[in-house]
Amino acid sequence: xxxxxxxxxxxxxxxxxxxxxxxxxxxxxxxxxxxxxxxxxxxxxxxxxxxxxxxxxxxxxxxxxxxxxxxxxxxxxxxxxxxxxxxxxxxxxxxxxxxxxxxxxxxxxxxxxxxxxxxxxxxxxxxxxxxxxxxxxxxxxxxxxxxxxxxxxxxxxxxxxxxxxxxxxxxxxxxxxxxxxxxxxxxxxxxxxxxxxxxxxxxxxxxxxxxxxxxxxxxxxxxxxxxxxxxxxxxxxxxxxxxxxxxxxxxxxxxxxxxxxxxxxxxxxxxxxxxxxxxxxxxxxxxxxxxxxxxxxxxxxxxxxxxxxxxxxxxxxxxxxxxxxxxxxxxxxxxxxxxxxxxxxxxxxxxxxxxxxxxxxxxxxxxxxxxxxxxxxxxxxxxxxxxxxxxxxxxxxxxxxxxxxxxxxxxxxxxxxx
Amino acid sequence: xxxxxxxxxxxxxxxxxxxxxxxxxxxxxxxxxxxxxxxxxxxxxxxxxxxxxxxxxxxxxxxxxxxxxxxxxxxxxxxxxxxxxxxxxxxxxxxxxxxxxxxxxxxxxxxxxxxxxxxxxxxxxxxxxxxxxxxxxxxxxxxxxxxxxxxxxxxxx
Ligand SMILES: Cc1ncc(COP(=O)(O)O)c(C=O)c1O
Numbered sequence: 001x002x003x004x005x006x007x008x009x010x011x012x013x014x015x016x017x018x019x020x021x022x023x024x025x026x027x028x029x030x031x032x033x034x035x036x037x038x039x040x041x042x043x044x045x046x047x048x049x050x051x052x053x054x055x056x057x058x059x060x061x062x063x064x065x066x067x068x069x070x071x072x073x074x075x076x077x078x079x080x081x082x083x084x085x086x087x088x089x090x091x092x093x094x095x096x097x098x099x100x101x102x103x104x105x106x107x108x109x110x111x112x113x114x115x116x117x118x119x120x121x122x123x124x125x126x127x128x129x130x131x132x133x134x135x136x137x138x139x140x141x142x143x144x145x146x147x148x149x150x151x152x153x154x155x156x157x158x159x160x161x162x163x164x165x166x167x168x169x170x171x172x173x174x175x176x177x178x179x180x181x182x183x184x185x186x187x188x189x190x191x192x193x194x195x196x197x198x199x200x201x202x203x204x205x206x207x208x209x210x211x212x213x214x215x216x217x218x219x220x221x222x223x224x225x226x227x228x229x230x231x232x233x234x235x236x237x238x239x240x241x242x243x244x245x246x247x248x249x250x251x252x253x254x255x256x257x258x259x260x261x262x263x264x265x266x267x268x269x270x271x272x273x274x275x276x277x278x279x280x281x282x283x284x285x286x287x288x289x290x291x292x293x294x295x296x297x298x299x300x301x302x303x304x305x306x307x308x309x310x311x312x313x314x315x316x317x318x319x320x321x322x323x324x325x326x327x328x329x330x331x332x333x334x335x336x337x338x339x340x341x342x343x344x345x346x347x348x349x350x351x352x353x354x355x356x357x358x359x360x361x362x363x364x365x366x367x368x369x370x371x372x373x374x375x376x377x378x379x380x381x382x383x384x385x386x387x388x389x390x391x392x393x394x395x396x397x398x399x400x401x402x403x404x405x406x407x408x409x410x411x412x413x414x415x416x417x418x
Numbered sequence: 419x420x421x422x423x424x425x426x427x428x429x430x431x432x433x434x435x436x437x438x439x440x441x442x443x444x445x446x447x448x449x450x451x452x453x454x455x456x457x458x459x460x461x462x463x464x465x466x467x468x469x470x471x472x473x474x475x476x477x478x479x480x481x482x483x484x485x486x487x488x489x490x491x492x493x494x495x496x497x498x499x500x501x502x503x504x505x506x507x508x509x510x511x512x513x514x515x516x517x518x519x520x521x522x523x524x525x526x527x528x529x530x531x532x533x534x535x536x537x538x539x540x541x542x543x544x545x546x547x548x549x550x551x552x553x554x555x556x557x558x559x560x561x562x563x564x565x566x567x568x569x570x571x572x573x574x575x
Contacts, residue, residue: 355484357458361545362423374459381459387482388459412420416427417485 015312021397023048023304034367037405042187042215042346042393043371044237047301051241054300058293066292067266067283081292084299085282091302092232093223094249098281101248101255102295106214107137109233109248110181112285113210114141116261117231117254118179121208124150126178129207131156131164131193132383133186136376138212142181156182158383162189162338166197173205180209184216184232188375188391189338190321190346192220199228208254214238218395219317219344221310224249236294240396241301245294248285255281262287305396313396317345320394324403328392331410337384345394348375351410354417356388362416363409370406426541426548427485435485440478440495447476453558455550455571460487464558472503477559484551490539491555497532503563509533510556516540517549 021027026046029036038046058080064073066081082097089097103109122128128142132155146153154177156169164182173180180202185192195211202209210231213222217234224232231254236245250258260267260278267287269277278284305313324347328334333352351359356372363370371391374381381387392406447465454461462481469475477495481488498506513536542552550571561569 357460357484357548357551358427358486361426361548365420365423372458378459387461412423416420416423417432 015308015316015396017316017397017399020308021399023050024397025049025052027397031367031369032365034365037366037368037402037409039368039370039392039394039398039402039406041218041238041395041398042391044243045218045240045395046397047242048240048304050304051297051300055242055293055297058296063293065289077292077296080296080299081290084295087299087302088234088247091222091306092217092234092247092249093225095225096252099249099252099255101250101282101285102290103246103248103285104244104291105237105246106212106233106235107246109231109235109246110138110210110212111141112248112261113231113233113250114145116258116285117208118145119149120257120259122149122151122178125152125176127152127154127174127176128179128181129154129156129169129172129177129202130180131169131182132158133162133164133189133191133377133380134181134183135187135212135214136378137214138181138183138210139379142179152176155379158189158191158380159340161340162186162191163340164191164193164198166194166201169198170201173201173207175206177202177205177207180207181212182209183212183214184222185213185219185344185346186338186377186380187215187346188348188377188380188389189340190343190348191338191340192216192342192344194342195227195229203228215344215346218305220314230254236298236301239298239301240304241298242294244291245298247298252281255285260284260287264288266290308396316396317394317398320398320400320403321345321347323400324392324394324406327403327407328410331407332414334410337386337389345398346391347393348389348391350386350389351413352417354413356390358417359390359410359413362413363406366405366409366412368406368409422541422544426545428538428541430538431485431489434489434492438479438488438492440492440499441480442478443480444476444478447478449562449565451558451562451566452568453481453554453561453571454568455483455487455554457571458484458551460484460551460554462487462491462555462558464491464555464562466559466562468503468563474498474501474503474506479555483554484548486539486542486548486551487554490552493536493539494555494559497535498559506563507560509536510560512536513539513556514553517542517552519543 062076066078085100088100154172199209208230211229214235232249234247237243264287337348360372444465449466452463460483465478467476542548
């Protein structure tokens with residue numbers, strides 16, 4: 001057990017959500033003359049003041065390019081940027097800071113693995129297993145690689161409730177399975193997948209495992225060593241951090257053996273026109289000037305989460321999930337998609353035969369922001385037999401009152417549609 | 419809050435949305451095109467019979483989408499049937515202007531009954547992200563006329 005977990009367990013007081021809300025400037029916004037009820041953190045989360053202040057301070061007084069100048073400001077910004085890497089190492093409990101690669105977002109993290117690891121380590125006839133509930137960003141890179149290299153893509157099924165079916169997954173694994181790429185939390189169904197079992201089964205079959213943690217990292221404490229995965233993809237903007245910054249965690253030995261993803265400055269050991277050698281990790285995968293201030297902002301965001309206590313955040317969201325699920329289920333004609341027992345605070349639903357876009361437009365006028373559509377998971381929508389759903393996703397700043405506001409706004413929808 | 423919403427979701431629109439007219443797949447259309455709004459997943463197929471003289475003798479559609487796109491498609495099929503291809507294109511232009519311009523510069527119906535009918539959809543002006551829902555059927559109609567198989571609204575209004 002990490003020190004962090006012990007610390008937050010001994011301090012048993014629940015989160016003071018009003019104080020948390022006061023940390024987020026967006027929580028006092030009004031839209032259409034109503035207080036904002038923001039239930040779309042699954043698409044992107046709002047930012048606490050400490051992230052905004054940190055980024056402003058760096059730009060104003062601590063900013064220069066990193067890893068270059070032998071002068072005060074450059075040393076300062078390099079220290080902050082590399083300090084952010086340490087914070088992310090801590091946040092994911094990676095063994096070594098070299099295993100934390102800064103990318104633009106989860107999409108780039110996954111593509112990095114597809115290009116740099118996939119091209120080198122896969123060959124025609126090899127198999128990749130993904131699941132039926134992947135986001136497009138964990139489908140399309142593998143499809144492209146399949147078509148380019150003559151691979152086979154297999155799809156692990158989900159149950160009608162949205163549960164990951166371990167036995168069916170196990171049956172797909174063969175000695176040709178080289179990679180398993182699965183989401184840790186479904187952005188549509190909220191399902192938390194049994195990642196440790198997935199990793200164990202995949203490793204037994206000799207396959208590497210990439211987990212898409214874009215949704216999971218914000219809802220659950222994540223310990224990549226405990227999970228045992230080979231790669232873990234994270235996106236900063238869903239973690240109360242800025243846009244333009246993400247993380248790829250990879251096991252050192254695997255990253256070490258991979259060729260670079262992009263090439264240019266910062267990622268080289270030495271360059272002559274005959275031969276170039278690669279820089280050591282993590283620089284090898286960070287070609288060009290990185291998103292310096294965004295990385296530092298993300299560092300501040302994960303510090304903020306750790307300060308609140310990730311177990312406490314998870315407990316608060318769990319309460320919201322239960323409360324909102326119960327309130328929504330009481331609405332006539334409302335159907336919830338995704339009722340796996342192990343679930344994060346994401347609720348997809350349809351309201352009778354009223355289209356999700358009409359729902360979203362109408363409740364927006366009551367200040368309630370939700371997502372409507374296929375959620376970049378068209379194959380899953382096909383599996384569920386719906387063209388679109390509405391999705392309410394909860395963050396640390398949401399309250400039971402937000403769930404009440406959603407329910408009330410949905411009643412207006414029913415009124416208008418008669 | 420409710421006023422603007424009621425202006426968008428008028429009875430006529432809800433009625434067309436729930437019971438779309440000409441919702442069928444004809445066996446041998448002369449022209450057809452599929453339209454998609456990738457942002458929200460709305461999709462529909464428009465089928466036309468265009469006679470030699472350029473007159474649209476039959477219009478039908480199938481598809482899935484929000485109340486606005488279904489109502490717009492349904493109303494469009496009623497209105498363009500019997501029109502020439504050129505007339506249909508002109509209607510699209512007027513309709514597009516009506517959906518995108520501010521109140522002040524709304525084009526006058528000038529006694530054109532069909533434009534008047536379409537005006538119930540002009541409430542989308544207050545809901546910019548929904549304009550594409552209303553115009554998707556018309557984009558698809560013009561694609562079908564031009565012989566283009568597929569359109570997507572992502573590229574522009
Ligand atoms: C499960 C999942 N994977 C990947 C992504 C992609 O994240 P990003 O767009 O930040 O790369 C998302 C974001 O919607 C997601 O929900």
